[in-house]
Amino acid sequence: MVDRREKLERLRAAGIDPYSRGFKPTHTTVEARALLGEGDRTTEEVALAGRMMVKRLHGGSAFADLQDGAGRIQLFAGRDILGPAAFELFADLDPGDVIGVKGPMFRTRRGEPTVEVHSLQLLTKALRPLPEKWHGLKDIEIRYRQRYVDLIANPEVREVFRTRTRIITGLRTLLDERRFVEVETPVLQEVPGGGHARPFLTHHNSLDRDLYLRIALELHLKRLLVGGFERVYEVGRVFRNEGLSPRHNPEFTMLECYEAYADYDDVMKLVEDLMVASAKSAGRPLATAYQGEEVDLTPPYRRARMADLVLEHTGKQAVGNELNDLFEEHVEAKLRQPTFVIDYPIEISPLARPRADDPRFVERFELIILGREYANAFTELTDPVDQRARFEGQAAKRAAGDVEAHPMDEDFLRAVEYGLPPCGGLGVGIDRLVMLLTDQPSIRDVILFPVMKPEA
């Protein structure tokens, strides 16, 4: 750091702006390599910009690797070609400096496609040294706290996040093709509903009013179905005031979609299509593996009633909360291949439609893969009288001290009283889906800036 600051002053004294601008690249490193193709030399010059990563000096010549958003390419500088002043500038560069170079492409004796540097511009002087070139950056704490360094030092990390974007784009494309309308609904909410979680509390100063950060998207999207949007979806951040783990970050990304005149059987088919589309977007075969365990995402997925699964694994017949507890304790982790667990107890599903043939259960499913939940969906409850009764039941639990029981939402009830068409709804945890499709072990590996405690 001290050395680099002194170098900065030396550069300025020599009339070189260490934070210059105006350089316009004509090619990426990948395009430059393609321009050379199988040839030995191009007559055309390329202009490349990026970060100088490593430098190999050989007296009157010098090599360096330039990294840009597309990849890396080798640079060659010769004193006879560049002239003494520019050559000294090149030789004096530090790993991490952002530079622009111009020159033709050629192939070295060893066959490496290389830019023959005919001119050089220092664009940004780096004051901090990069992590080691061979071992790279492994320290997990620095990787998460200083993601910018991780992204420089570990290009495969960039690829994970590019894949994340491709997956989300693929999901949007499929929903758009099916005439779902993407919408945005409030993050700041008076009533944090639609899920079962402790919310974050914040405060609006000029209204002098407490507001919550949303824990789900559901209730506003269903209001939009009341309003006449027949197919809506939102990809958005939700916030849950809970502990951290390799599968939990306090803010994470949900996809929720709602379709009028559909039920949970239709939604299961949609989920299968979304899984196939997202695997394709990620460039993953459907028969794949996660952290060394084989998993086959080829539809159709097994469908099994929760009560049947619990009976199969425990020999016990149960309903209500007990059924769900038995499922979570004894069954969920054992479901490795994709499985739609269907027909949840009504007690834990205050927004779902009861089964006509057995009102102890609702038309709800979760998609479980490798013991983890990837989707949660149901045929929505549209009966406003039943919905009010469910909320009142939850309010009683809340009064009894259950901080996660669903809060009363009078405005949502009013909307349902105007008439919510029969519909199916779906929620997908995007981060966990990306983990699966990029084979990353921790949710922090698919969130650019995960929540951390303050630095020591």
Place this chain on the structure above:
RNA sequence: GCCGGCGUAGCUCAGCUUGGCAGAGCAACGGUCUUUUAAACCGAUGGUCCAGGGUUCAAAUCCCUGCGCCGGCACCA
């Protein structure tokens, strides 16, 4: 919140068991070298051993407390 592991140079890591001068490679610095690619070679430099306290003639090393990171549990339908 509870339990366990980890924290040493900018980076990657030894050293800790059994207390005795703070180490290596890479980066950075000086030098040789005009097609190398983990460039090579020569030289010199670089430390709050996470922080604080204790035991001891002597602590990176043993003990206690705190902080951070990782994993597990709890929480998270």
